[in-house]
Amino acid sequence: MxxxxxxxxxxxxxxxxxxxxxxxxxxxxRDDHGFDSIDAIELxxxxxxxLDFSLTRDEKEKAMEIRTINNILDYIEGIVNxxxx
Amino acid sequence: MKRRxxxxxxxxxxxxxxxxxxxxxxxxxxxxxxxxxxxxGLLTKHIHSRVFGTVDYPIEYGFKRQYRKTMGPVAFYxxxxxxxxxxxxxxxxxxxxxxxxxxxxGSTHGSPTVQRDIYKTFFNDLDSKFSSIGAVDxxxxxxxxxAVNITRMFGITxxxxxxxxxxxxxxxxxxxxxxxxxxGMQDAMxxxxxxxxxxxxxxxxxxLLACSVDYNHKPHCTPxxxxxxxxxxxxxEGGGAVLLEEYxxxxxxxxxxxxEIIGFGCNNNGGDMILPNLDGITATLRLALESxxxxxxxxxxxxxxxxxxxxxxxxxxxxxxxxxxDGPLVTGLKSYMGHTMGTCGVIELILTLYMMEQGxxxxxxxxxxxxxxxxxxxxxxxxxxxxxxxxxxxxxAFGGVNTCLLIKNGKEADS
Numbered sequence: 001m002x003x004x005x006x007x008x009x010x011x012x013x014x015x016x017x018x019x020x021x022x023x024x025x026x027x028x029x030r031d032d033h034g035f036d037s038i039d040a041i042e043l044x045x046x047x048x049x050x051l052d053f054s055l056t057r058d059e060k061e062k063a064m065e066i067r068t069i070n071n072i073l074d075y076i077e078g079i080v081n082x083x084x085x
Numbered sequence: 086m087k088r089r090x091x092x093x094x095x096x097x098x099x100x101x102x103x104x105x106x107x108x109x110x111x112x113x114x115x116x117x118x119x120x121x122x123x124x125x126g127l128l129t130k131h132i133h134s135r136v137f138g139t140v141d142y143p144i145e146y147g148f149k150r151q152y153r154k155t156m157g158p159v160a161f162y163x164x165x166x167x168x169x170x171x172x173x174x175x176x177x178x179x180x181x182x183x184x185x186x187x188x189x190x191g192s193t194h195g196s197p198t199v200q201r202d203i204y205k206t207f208f209n210d211l212d213s214k215f216s217s218i219g220a221v222d223x224x225x226x227x228x229x230x231x232a233v234n235i236t237r238m239f240g241i242t243x244x245x246x247x248x249x250x251x252x253x254x255x256x257x258x259x260x261x262x263x264x265x266x267x268x269g270m271q272d273a274m275x276x277x278x279x280x281x282x283x284x285x286x287x288x289x290x291x292x293l294l295a296c297s298v299d300y301n302h303k304p305h306c307t308p309x310x311x312x313x314x315x316x317x318x319x320x321x322e323g324g325g326a327v328l329l330e331e332y333x334x335x336x337x338x339x340x341x342x343x344x345e346i347i348g349f350g351c352n353n354n355g356g357d358m359i360l361p362n363l364d365g366i367t368a369t370l371r372l373a374l375e376s377x378x379x380x381x382x383x384x385x386x387x388x389x390x391x392x393x394x395x396x397x398x399x400x401x402x403x404x405x406x407x408x409x410x411d412g413p414l415v416t417g418l419k420s421y422m423g424h425t426m427g428t429c430g431v432i433e434l435i436l437t438l439y440m441m442e443q444g445x446x447x448x449x450x451x452x453x454x455x456x457x458x459x460x461x462x463x464x465x466x467x468x469x470x471x472x473x474x475x476x477x478x479x480x481x482a483f484g485g486v487n488t489c490l491l492i493k494n495g496k497e498a499d500s
Contacts, residue, residue: 019150034151041220042154 003073006050010072013046025069040064047076055079086269089332091498093340096169097325097435098162098279100138100422109439111421112447113468117305118422119319127201128284134296136304137287138321138423152238155224157196158281162324162428163231164238167275170328171239174340176273178240185272187243189262190232190279190326191254193427197283199226231279243271249427252390253351253482254278255325256430256490260349262329263490272331277431279324286426287320293359295394296320308393308424309451310417311402311459318392319423325431332498344438345498347475347491348377354485361400366479366487370408373477373489381409384491386446386476388433391417392424401479402459413477416465420450430480434490441473441494 001009007025014020020033029035044060055063059079066072097103100118101111111118120139122129146161156164167190171181180186194200203222224230229247236245244265248257255278262274280286290296297317300307309315330340350372354365374381387405391398398417405415418433419425425432440446448465455464474497478490 036151038154038220038224045219 003077006073006076009050010069013043014069017046018043023069027069028067029069030067037064040066043072051076051079088267088269090263090266090329090346091332091335091342092327092344092346092438092492092495093330093335093342094170094174094328095326095343095435095438096166096173097323097432098140098144098166099323099325099425099432100140100321103142103144105439108436109443112436112440113445115448115450116421117450118321119304119307121304122284122287123282125284128288132284132287132291133298134287134291134317134319135301136297136307136319136423137282138319138323138425139282140322148238152234155221155237156234157199157225157230159192159196159279160225160230160234162279162281163190163192163277163326164234166277166279166324166326167235167239170275170326174328182240182242184242186241187245187262187265187271187274188232188235188241189246189248189258189265189274189276190235191229191248191258191427192231192279193249193251193254193286195228195230196226196281197285198281235275241275250484250486251482252424252426252429253480253486253488254427254430256434256478256480256488257351257486259327259329259346259431259434259490260351260488263346263349266329266331272334274329275326276329277324277326278427280322280426280428282322290318290320297393306451308419310389310391310393310420310449311398311455311464312393312452313454313456315393315395315398315456317394318419321423321425323422323425323428323432325428325435327431327435342499343495344441345493345495347493348373348379349491350376350489352487354487356485358484361397361481362485363400363403365485366401366404366481367407369487369489370404370477370479373491374408377491379475379491382412384409384413384475384477385473386437387413387415388437388476388478389415389417390479390481391419391449393417393419397481398456399458401481402462406461411461411463413463414446414465414469414471415462416447417449418447420452421447430478430488430490433480434478434492437476437478437492438495441476444472445470446473
C-alpha cells in the first residue's frame, strides 16, 4: 500500500468514524479535533484491520506519541517496515 | 447544619411524553404509553409478556461525538434531561463547574444494549484475528455511566452519587441528593435516573411470573394497579432529572421554586430479596414523616409504587392504610407508562409536581374494579381537581430497598 493509499484510508476513518471536519495532515489531533486517548485506542483497532495483523503492546504504546495525521502515517509505515525486516 | 432544599428545574422523557404539556395532556386524558413489545432479535420470542412502556417519539439530542462516544442509550436519556434542567435553571457556567454542584444519578444496570454487544463480541471473536472490544465499551455500559457522562458533558466537578438499586435508583438519587444539600456538603445537585429499552429486564420479571401477560392484545389496558384484574407489571423506559438547590441561594438568584423536598425515608427489609415486606415498607413511610416532622394528616396525595403485581399492591395498601388511614388520595402512576425501573421515582415525582402546579390529581388508569384487599384506601378513580400541599412518592425495589420522598407544593415552599 502506498503512502497516498494509506492516507486516503486514514482520512476516511477520521472523517467518517471520528467526525473530523476538514482534517489537515499536520493539524494537532487533540487541539484541533478533540482527539483523545480513548480515540487513540479506537484508532489502533482500526489500524489493525488495515494491516491485517494484531499490534503488540510495545507497538501500541509507541502510538501514544502520535500528534498529527502525518505522525499516524509514519507510525504505520514504521510498523510495516520493522515487521518486514 | 440543616438547610431547606428546593426543586428549581425538572425534565422527564416518559412513555407518555417528553415535554410538560404532553405529559399533562396524557394524565388529564388518560392516555397510556404502553405499546407492544418490540423485537430485539434476542429474547423477544421467549418472553410471554408482549407489552412495554415505550418511548416511541424522536428526540433531537444534538450531542457532539466527543460526548457520544462514551454514551450508551441510557446516557442519552440521562444527558438530555440533565441538559434540560441546566438550561432551564439559568445557573451560571461558573457555578456549574465550581465544585458546589454535584450529580446523583443512576440506572438499573448501566447500558444493557452495550453489554449485549460486548458479549456478542466475546462469542463471535473466538475465531477472529483481532480482539475487537471497543475502548469505550466499558464507559458506555458501566453502572455509573449516566452520572459521569453528565459530569463530563457539563464540566461538573462536585460529588457523584451513582445509586443502582433497581426500582429505587432515582428515588435514592433524589433522597441522597437532598441530604447532601441539607447537611451542607453541596449547594445544588442534579438528581435522577434513566433506563433504556431492554428486554433482559422483561425476561427477568417474566421468569418470576411478575409480568403482565393477559393484556398482550390490548397493551393500554395494563398495568392495572390495585385492580382486581391486574396480572403483573409492565417494564418501561425513560429518564428524568430534577435540580435540587439550597433554598436561600435559590431565592437569592430568583430561581423558580417548583417544590420543596421536606423528608426522605429509606431502609431495607433485611431479609427476602423479592417479596414485599409490610414491616419494612411501613417503617419507611414513618421514617419519611419523622424526617419531615409532619403528621400523616398533613399529606394530601400519595404516588404509590403500585407496580400491579398481585402481592405488591396488597402489601403497599396495608402499609398506607396503617400509616395514613384513608386520608390522602392514592394514585398508581405506573398505570400510564408501566414500570420505568430505575427512573420510576424521579418520573413519578415530576408528574406529581406537574399535578400539584396544575391543581389536579390524575386517576389510576385501568382501575375499574378495586381489589377488595386494596379497597381500604382513598383511590383516585377519576380526574380530581384539587390543591395538593404535600405529597408522598413511594418506591420499593428488589433487594428489599424501600424509599419514601415527601414534597411540598412550590407555591407553599416559596411563601
